[in-house]
Amino acid sequence: MARINSAIRLRKEIKARIERKKELLKLSEELKKANQKLEKIALTAYALDSDKERALSEGFDDHLTKPLKKDKLFEMIEKYI
Secondary structure, X not given: OHHHHHHXXXXXXXXXXXXXXXXXXXXXXXXXXXXXXXXXXXXXXXXXXXXXXXXXXXXXXXXXXXXOOHHHHHHHHHHHO
């Protein structure tokens, strides 16, 4: 029973993350139509070059990996300001 509940919670969390991503990409498109830009930076635990390429192909502007290092975060912020 515990395994079933864990699987259900995991499925709900994955579904919620997908919905949040869709909402972010929709907002980005709306801002783009209004000639405003919202930089989207993917933050994941995946650090392979192929993971970065995937994030960029899905509409993100850049990619950071966990654990997040403060200096990398500040570099990224300065890049887009």
